[in-house]
Amino acid sequence: xxxxxxxxxxxxxxxxxxxxxxxxxxxxxxxxxxxxxxxxxxxxxxxxxxxxxxxxxxxxxxxxxxxxxxxxxxxxxxxxxxxxxxxxxxxxxxxxxxxxxxxxxxxxxxxxxxxxxxxxxxxxxxxxxxxxxxxxxxxxxxxxxxxxxxxxxxxxxxxxxxxxxxxxxxxxxxxxxxxxxxxxxxxxxxxxxxxxxxxxxxxxxxxxxxxxxxxxxxxxxxxxxxxxxxxxxxxxxxxxxxxxxxxxxxxxxxxx
Ligand code: PEP
Numbered sequence: 001x002x003x004x005x006x007x008x009x010x011x012x013x014x015x016x017x018x019x020x021x022x023x024x025x026x027x028x029x030x031x032x033x034x035x036x037x038x039x040x041x042x043x044x045x046x047x048x049x050x051x052x053x054x055x056x057x058x059x060x061x062x063x064x065x066x067x068x069x070x071x072x073x074x075x076x077x078x079x080x081x082x083x084x085x086x087x088x089x090x091x092x093x094x095x096x097x098x099x100x101x102x103x104x105x106x107x108x109x110x111x112x113x114x115x116x117x118x119x120x121x122x123x124x125x126x127x128x129x130x131x132x133x134x135x136x137x138x139x140x141x142x143x144x145x146x147x148x149x150x151x152x153x154x155x156x157x158x159x160x161x162x163x164x165x166x167x168x169x170x171x172x173x174x175x176x177x178x179x180x181x182x183x184x185x186x187x188x189x190x191x192x193x194x195x196x197x198x199x200x201x202x203x204x205x206x207x208x209x210x211x212x213x214x215x216x217x218x219x220x221x222x223x224x225x226x227x228x229x230x231x232x233x234x235x236x237x238x239x240x241x242x243x244x245x246x247x248x249x250x251x252x253x254x255x256x
Contacts (some may be wrong), residue, residue: 004036004224004251005164005208005231007125008238009065009093012043019046022241023053023060029245032059036231036251039063039091039125040238044079051088063091063125066099069112071120081120092117093233095127095151097170107150114151114163123162125233126151127212128191132171140169141190148194157203164208165191166233172213174235181222181229184211188228217246224254 014022019042030038041063042050054060068078084092094117095110110126117124128147130140144167155163167187172179179187188209196204211223212233223229231251237243 001255002206002208002230004255005039005210006036006248006251007039007063007091007093007164007166007210007231007233008041008244009096009212009233009235010040010042010046010239011065011098011235013239014042014046016046016049020049020053023050025241026245027054027058027060029241030060030248033252033256034059035253035256036248037061038248038251041065041091041093047084047087047089054088061090062088063093064089064122065093065096067092067094067113067117067122069109069116071116081116081122084122085120090123091125091164092122093125093127093166095147097127097129097168097173101170107147110147110151111153114155118155118159118162123164125164125166125210127166127168127233129168129170129173129213135169135171140187144187144191145194148191152198157199160195160199160203160207164210165195166210166212167191168212168233174214176214178214178216178219178223179211181226184223185226185228192228215247217243217250220247220250221254224251 039061064084071080094113099105114124128144130143134143192204208230210231210233215232215234216237
């Protein structure tokens with residue numbers, strides 16, 4: 001059984017002190033539960049205060065929103081995997097569509113980031129997804145296959161065991177227009193088949209595939225209903241305490 005997984009991507013929101021206050025309130029609101037994994041991904045500048053607000057043995061994990069593939073060196077403005085580990089991160093989001101479109105990240109860059117993350121003990125959360133034009137042109141599956149191939153090439157089954165894939169249709173991100181559960185399930189199935197074909201059925205049955213794109217307290221229950229969807233990558237709704245706590249609580253109870 002794959003445990004439900006909820007990731008909150010704060011993007012470029014919340015200062016270090018706002019992060020600490022938010023997490024303190026969230027911890028009061030949410031009981032610890034072994035029924036779902038929860039990750040918060042604040043901006044780099046809030047990681048330290050988020051870590052201390054979470055406390056030393058928190059059931060909520062810390063993730064970063066990006067990572068550079070080199071461990072150190074002359075890469076002004078970048079942050080490396082060992083730096084993130086040192087700050088208590090266990091996860092890192094790679095290949096978010098905003099990184100791909102606004103910062104020109106290519107699958108080749110994403111592949112290097114995944115390798116660096118794995119080498120330094122971070123679990124990558126790989127985002128893939130098609131644009132509206134690509135969906136309308138019937139290219140959804142081929143676009144996602146290209147992204148998966150380019151990002152995951154050469155990884156072993158052991159590597160894949162710590163990777164999560166997030167299906168995030170670009171047209172659903174921040175638009176209020178979530179994919180229907182049926183649309184998400186169809187893509188999730190094709191991603192799982194891609195993993196089975198490229199690796200093996202055991203890896204395909206254990207890898208977690210999340211949905212992301214305008215997830216809210218109102219649609220999370222329907223999105224989590226099918227087995228094919230293992231959780232959610234949440235943007236806008238994770239910035240609000242009530243919304244995020246409700247999403248997590250539903251994930252904790254729905255498959256318990
Ligand atoms: C995201 O940016 O990963 C995301 C899913 O955003 P939103 O939930 O706001 O659509």
